[in-house]
Amino acid sequence: MSTMVKPLIPLPRKMQESPGHVRIVKYPDSLxxxxxxxxxxxxxQTAREKLTTALCGKTSSRSQCAGGYPIFLSIRPDEMVPQVADAYKLNITEEKAEIIGYDAGGALYGVVTLLQLLVCMNGENWHLPLVEIEDWPEFEDRGYFFETRWGSEFLTKKDYFEIIDYCANLKINQLTIGIYGCWNLQYDYRIAEYLYVPLHTHPELQTPSPITYYSAxxxxxxxxxxxxxxxxxxxFFGEVCAYAKTRNIKIKPLFNSLGHNTLIPRMHPDVSAKNTDGSPRNFGFCLTDEKTYDLMFSIYDEIIxxxxTPNGLDGFQIGLDEVRDEHAVDVDHPFEIKSPRCDCHVCKEHTYSKLFTQYIIRLTQHLKSKGMKHVYVYxxxxxxELDVLHDDFKQELIKAGIDDVLVIDYWSYxxxxxxxxxxQADRVTNQFRGxxxxxxxxxxxxxPMASLVNIRLMAEIAKKKGFEGIESYAAFEYCYDQNQAYQAELSWNADELESMESFLGRYAARVSWNRQEEARKALDLLYPIMAGGGSVFDTNYYFYCxxxxxxPYPQNYPSTLFQKLIVTENGSRLNNLRKVAKEAGEAAAFFAFDLQGAPNDRIKLAWALTAKHYAVHADELATLLLLHNAFNAGTISEKGLxxxxxxxxxxxxxxxxxxxxxxxxxxxxxxxxxMSLCYQLLADLERYLEDCINKNVRAKFDLTDLSHVTCKEFDLLR
Ligand SMILES: [Zn+2]
Structure with a gap:
C-alpha cells in the first residue's frame, strides 16, 4: 500500500511512510x-478553509462527520525542528491526522501537502496514506517574477487569484509583479511600453496597445x-496584494527606474538624459537634476x-538593469543609437559609476523612509558594467544607512x-544581501521552453553563497509548469540539487497520476526539444520581429529565415526538423489522450498544446523545405503543391x-x-497557387523570396 503515497513537489525534507491507508470519504458520505x-x-483561516472546502467537496452533502476520523490543524512553534518560518509537521495515522504549523504559513503548507496526498480509489472513496512528514524550507524567499510584457498586460483579477493559488500550492511565498517597464521597437511598429497601475499623480502615463490575431x-x-x-x-493591484497575503505570499512591485525606460523620459523631457547642448534625449534620466528625484519619489509614494502600506508590504524592486546604449527606442528614428547616460554639464563632472551608485542610494534611502525593508536592484x-560590488560600495551603503535593506538581484539565464x-560567476558576492x-x-x-539546468545551476550558487532566496525571471504562463515546479522544489528542498531524476519522475506523476509512465515518456521526448536541442526555437517569427x-524594419520574414535554412545551411536541418515533428507528435498524441478524462486540467492542456505546437511547427518547416526542393526539381505539380x-x-x-x-x-x-503569421503565409500560398492553376500559368515557388505571394494582412502582422 505504500505505493499509494503520491509523489510530492516540493519533496518534503523528511518523510516516513507506513503500509496502509485511511479512508476519509466513502462517497457520498464524509468520514x-x-x-x-x-x-x-x-x-x-485560508489553511482551514482550503482543507474544509477540498475535503467536503469530495462528499455529496459537502459536510463533515461529527465524531469521525479527526484531522487536527494547529500552530505549535515549540514542537518544530528546525524553528524556521513556514515549517510544518504532518502525521497521518489510522487514528488521526495532525497538521502542525510552526506558524500560519506552515499550517497552510501542511494542508497543501495533505491535499496532494489524497487519492481516489474505486472512483469514489478518498484515502490518505499513512505518513509522517517533517518539512521546512531551504530558502526564506521563494518567488517568481512576472515581467511587464506581452500577454501579462491582459491578465484579469481572476487570473491573478488563480495564479496565486497555483503558486501557494508550490509553497512559493514571494511574487514580484512588474508594473512598469519598456522594451524596444518590435511588433506593430511600436515601442512596447507597459504601465499596469494608474498613477493619479501622473495621468499622462498610459500604455495602450493593439490586439491583433487570426482567430480560428x-x-x-x-x-x-x-x-x-x-x-x-x-x-486591482491592491486586491491582488491583499489576496496573496492570505495565501502567505508577499507581493512586491517592480517599477523600472532607469533601464527599460522610454515612456517616462519621453513624456517628461525635463528628467530625461540631455545632449551636450542641453536638449532632452527622451531616453534615460538626468541623475543630477532634482526633478528626476521629485518625479520618481512621487510615483513611488503613490504606489506605496x-x-x-495598506497590505503591510515592505518590498520594492527598482530594476536598473540593462542601462545601455540602444537603438529602436525612438519610433521616428529607429536606427539611431541613444545613450541613457546624461551629457549635461553637471552630470559630466562625475563618473557614471558615481552617478549610478548615488542614484541607487538616494532611491533606496527614500524607499526605506517609506517603510520598505527590502529594496531589490539588478x-x-x-x-x-561598473564593477562596484566591493567593499567601498558596502561602506557607502552602511554610511547611508541602507545596507540592511538593499538586496542584489543576480540574474543569469x-x-x-x-x-x-x-x-564570471565567481564575481557573485555575498558581501551584500542577495x-x-x-x-x-x-x-x-x-x-514554450525548458530551463531546468539553468534553475539548478542558479540554485546551487544561491545555496553556496547562503543567499536569502531564489526568485525567477519569468513571465507567467501555465506552459512553464515544469520549470516553475522545479524552481519551487529547489527553493524549498536544496537536498534535491544532486540529481534531477527524482524530480522528473515525480513531475510526470504531477502531470498524470494515472498514467505516469507514459507521461514520463512523453515528457522525455519533449525535454531535449524544449531545452533548445530541436532546431526549432530560432526559426520562430519572434526572432525576426x-x-x-x-x-530592414520590419524584417523580410519568412524569406530571411528560409534563406538561412536553404542557402546558408544548405537544408541540413531537415532531418532534425522531421525528428522533432515525429517525437513531438508522439508526445502530443499521448497528451491529447490523457486530456480526455480531465478536459479542463490546466497543466494537461498546457502540455497538450506545447507538444502539438512543436509537432506542427517542425512539420510545417520540414514539409515546406521538401516541397521547395520537389517543386523546383519538377517532381511535383502545382496541384500536388x-x-x-x-x-x-x-x-x-x-x-x-x-x-x-x-x-x-x-x-x-x-x-x-x-502563429497568425504562419497561418496567413499558408493561406496566401494557397490562394496564389489556386490562381496560377486557374490561369494555367507556371507558379513560382521560392521560399527565399515570397514577395509575390504575401498579402496586406501578412505585411501588417510582420
Ligand atoms: Zn544630467
Missing amino acids: FEIIADDHSHPVF KKGGYVNRKNVLPTMFVED DKYL HDMLMN RANKNDLFRG IMKPWNGYYHWMI YCRVGL LTSIGRLKEQRHDLIAFAECARMEATQYTYIRN
Whole structure:
C-alpha cells in the first residue's frame, strides 16, 4: 500500500511512510471531522478553509462527520525542528491526522501537502496514506517574477487569484509583479511600453496597445486598438496584494527606474538624459537634476501609500538593469543609437559609476523612509558594467544607512555552468544581501521552453553563497509548469540539487497520476526539444520581429529565415526538423489522450498544446523545405503543391483553434498573433497557387523570396 503515497513537489525534507491507508470519504458520505485551533491569522483561516472546502467537496452533502476520523490543524512553534518560518509537521495515522504549523504559513503548507496526498480509489472513496512528514524550507524567499510584457498586460483579477493559488500550492511565498517597464521597437511598429497601475499623480502615463490575431474560432481577424492593461483599467493591484497575503505570499512591485525606460523620459523631457547642448534625449534620466528625484519619489509614494502600506508590504524592486546604449527606442528614428547616460554639464563632472551608485542610494534611502525593508536592484550594471560590488560600495551603503535593506538581484539565464554571468560567476558576492534569479520561461507568446539546468545551476550558487532566496525571471504562463515546479522544489528542498531524476519522475506523476509512465515518456521526448536541442526555437517569427541595425524594419520574414535554412545551411536541418515533428507528435498524441478524462486540467492542456505546437511547427518547416526542393526539381505539380499547402494550413488552423481553448485568454492573444503569421503565409500560398492553376500559368515557388505571394494582412502582422 505504500505505493499509494503520491509523489510530492516540493519533496518534503523528511518523510516516513507506513503500509496502509485511511479512508476519509466513502462517497457520498464524509468520514472525517476537521478540528482546527482558534487562530485569527488570515493565512491560518485560508489553511482551514482550503482543507474544509477540498475535503467536503469530495462528499455529496459537502459536510463533515461529527465524531469521525479527526484531522487536527494547529500552530505549535515549540514542537518544530528546525524553528524556521513556514515549517510544518504532518502525521497521518489510522487514528488521526495532525497538521502542525510552526506558524500560519506552515499550517497552510501542511494542508497543501495533505491535499496532494489524497487519492481516489474505486472512483469514489478518498484515502490518505499513512505518513509522517517533517518539512521546512531551504530558502526564506521563494518567488517568481512576472515581467511587464506581452500577454501579462491582459491578465484579469481572476487570473491573478488563480495564479496565486497555483503558486501557494508550490509553497512559493514571494511574487514580484512588474508594473512598469519598456522594451524596444518590435511588433506593430511600436515601442512596447507597459504601465499596469494608474498613477493619479501622473495621468499622462498610459500604455495602450493593439490586439491583433487570426482567430480560428471566429474564422477571421480580431483587431482591437488602444487596449489598456486590464490591471490599469480596473486598478486591482491592491486586491491582488491583499489576496496573496492570505495565501502567505508577499507581493512586491517592480517599477523600472532607469533601464527599460522610454515612456517616462519621453513624456517628461525635463528628467530625461540631455545632449551636450542641453536638449532632452527622451531616453534615460538626468541623475543630477532634482526633478528626476521629485518625479520618481512621487510615483513611488503613490504606489506605496495606495497598494503596499495598506497590505503591510515592505518590498520594492527598482530594476536598473540593462542601462545601455540602444537603438529602436525612438519610433521616428529607429536606427539611431541613444545613450541613457546624461551629457549635461553637471552630470559630466562625475563618473557614471558615481552617478549610478548615488542614484541607487538616494532611491533606496527614500524607499526605506517609506517603510520598505527590502529594496531589490539588478546586479548587471553594478557587477558587469561598473564593477562596484566591493567593499567601498558596502561602506557607502552602511554610511547611508541602507545596507540592511538593499538586496542584489543576480540574474543569469544560461544552461551551461561556464556561461553563467558571462563566465564570471565567481564575481557573485555575498558581501551584500542577495537573491538568485534563474530563468523560468518568458517568451510564452512564442513557443514554450525548458530551463531546468539553468534553475539548478542558479540554485546551487544561491545555496553556496547562503543567499536569502531564489526568485525567477519569468513571465507567467501555465506552459512553464515544469520549470516553475522545479524552481519551487529547489527553493524549498536544496537536498534535491544532486540529481534531477527524482524530480522528473515525480513531475510526470504531477502531470498524470494515472498514467505516469507514459507521461514520463512523453515528457522525455519533449525535454531535449524544449531545452533548445530541436532546431526549432530560432526559426520562430519572434526572432525576426526586432528592429536590427543593418536589416530592414520590419524584417523580410519568412524569406530571411528560409534563406538561412536553404542557402546558408544548405537544408541540413531537415532531418532534425522531421525528428522533432515525429517525437513531438508522439508526445502530443499521448497528451491529447490523457486530456480526455480531465478536459479542463490546466497543466494537461498546457502540455497538450506545447507538444502539438512543436509537432506542427517542425512539420510545417520540414514539409515546406521538401516541397521547395520537389517543386523546383519538377517532381511535383502545382496541384500536388496545393494539396500539401492545404494540409499545412488546416493543421495550423487546428493548432490555433486548440490554443483558443487551452490557454488563458490573456496569454492567447500574443501567442496566436505569432502563429497568425504562419497561418496567413499558408493561406496566401494557397490562394496564389489556386490562381496560377486557374490561369494555367507556371507558379513560382521560392521560399527565399515570397514577395509575390504575401498579402496586406501578412505585411501588417510582420
Ligand atoms: Zn544630467
